Amino acid sequence: MTAQTARRRSPIDWVDANLKWLLTTPAVVAVFALIAFPIGYTVYLSLTDSARAVTRPYEFVGLDNYLYWLGDTQRFWPAVGRTAYFTGLALTLELALGLAIALLLRKTFRGQGLVRVFILLPLVATPVAVGMMWLLMFEPSIGFANVVMDWLGLPAQGWLSDKDTALNTLVFIDVWQWTPMVVLILLAGLSTLPEEPDEAARVDGANAWQRFRHITLPLLMPVIVAAAILRAIDAFKTFDIIYATKGRGGGSNNEAETLNILAYGEAFEYSQYGRASALLMLFFLLIVIVLAVLAVLRKKGNRA
Amino acid sequence: MTVASVRRRRRDRSARSVLRIAGILLVTLAFLAPLVWMLAASLKSNLEIIDPGRTFDFTPTFKNYDTVFGDQAFGPFIVNSLIVGTGSTLVALLVGVPAAYGIARYRIKNATVFVLLARIIPGVSLLIPWYFLFSQIQLVGTYLVLVLTHFFVTMPLVVAIMTSFFEGVPEELEEAAQIDGTSRIGAFARVVLPLSVPGIATATILSFIFSWNNFLFALVLSDQGTRTLPVAISNFTSYAAVDWGGLMAASVIITVPVMIIALVAQRYVVSGLTAGATKG
Secondary structure, eight states: OOHHHHHTOOHHHHHHHTHHHHHHHHHHHHHIIIIIHHHHHHHHHTTBOOOSSTTSOOOBOTTHHHHHHHTOTTTHHHHHHHHHHHHHHHHHHHHHHHHHHHHHHHSOOTTHHHHHHHHHHHHHSOHHHHHHHHHHHTOTTTOHHHHHHHHTTOOOOOGGGSTTTHHHHHHHHHHHHHHHHHHHHHHHHHHHSOSHHHHHHHHTTOOHHHHIIIIIHHHHHHHHHHHHHHHHHHHHTOOHHHHHHHTGGGSTTOTTOOHHHHHHHHHHTSOOHHHHHHHHHHHHHHHHHHHHHHHHHHHHHHHO | OOHHHHHHHHHHHHHHHHHHHHHHHHHHHHHHHHHHHHHHHHTSOHHHHTOGGGSSOOOOOOHHHHHHHTTTOOHHHHHHHHHHHHHHHHHHHHHHHHHHHHHHHTTOTHHHHHHHHHHHSOHHHHHHHHHHHHHHTTOTTSHHHHHHHHHHHHHHHHHHHHHHHHHTSOHHHHHHHHHTTOOHHHHIIIIIHHHTHHHHHHHHHHHHHHHHHOOHHHHHHOOTTTOOHHHHHHGGGGSSSOOHHHHHHHHHHHHHHHHHHHHHTHHHHHHHHHTTTTOO
């Protein structure tokens, strides 16, 4: 080190030398304090019989809580089924509709900007308020949904209040709110696709369906899978619209009780903290497994 | 090509464009009509709401809004949501923007795993330990706890959006500034940050919207004094007879601010929502 640089040593140089850590340390501390530590604590609680008051002493019970849930065919397994059903159906519909709408809105037309703003609105609307809005729309005697059914000559439905249709109605609400998300992502993806392959196929006489099936779809696949992963993560954890429209336990027959609703109720309505924590670990494991499968699909899609 | 085939193609094309216009109208109607209908219901008397025959035939009144601000005293809940949304957004920007710059410039790979993890973790599994911890130090029901917990929602958004933004800012700009004798931190503050206004605007808007819309954390961690709007609205249905007009007015009050933001800052909202998803 020369005398000159040594003389110029100042706090600024120290900041520069350690910039990487100075920039990221606050975030790392925050992530640790608010996420990593609580997760560790949840794992710990899942192995205890903590319940009722948070100050009540609790004991280590090993894997009892996990065994309790895995053997629970009344609430746990039906909730697993409903979570899988809700997520699977919502995801499928949102991807199919989202792709169709994105292709519809792809080419420029008069009023395109306006239409794109309109489809943004469900997406930013507060989910609880969206739930309330549909609660009235689907109200069996005064709601608009049964007016429409009447116009179509179809029988009136119980919608959210009927235990057989509640979950499907919730899927509908989720599809209404989140399909625009898929549309926006796919539109962004479509705008980055190269035009040459499509042009070449057109010159070769391929029709619109063939060009979509063999050119646009494969090129867009990585974006579709990315959208699927994002939507799957949120659909699994859907809470607001279910809790707002069906209340505690997903309705009086638990007809809309997904894993998230069950875990919430166990923790904050029955104060079974140990059990709820174990349930959340199982839930987390389920999400990770599904995402791993989607990630593998994504890799395959990228390679193709 | 024969005249007939040209004519047929033209007819096909015009038939297709009619279908396309019909499709676009249908899509717009499907997403917009329920919101318009909610707005209409909020301007109806309860007598008009419970009569499905009067869906379009009603005399607009602001009575429901009077109820929401009067009997239900919604004013303070709006202030609470504003405080928590603004607070958690500011903290997320202060912590998240420098971190995102660090991640982008020093190519910290593991960081994206944390952002993804924060998205995957069910909120309830953080809520239990938070509730344990915060109730023992008697912080449940304070703004501090709500800001801190909403920070879990806002910070991953800020980091994800800003990282992808900073990766798009050419490093040559900072190098040029450093050759001119500016320190690295100085280059960040004086060269990169001013260029990052669009990215920061996107991150700010999105994180405010997501905090404003968050229901779960305040449901457990707020009290009567700090209750946010989504929790206040959910309490509407716990009465025996639902006041539909008031409920719709309250729903309009909570959704209108975010919708205005989305309308005014459409470009930012769209780029924030799709950030990361299209990069493969």
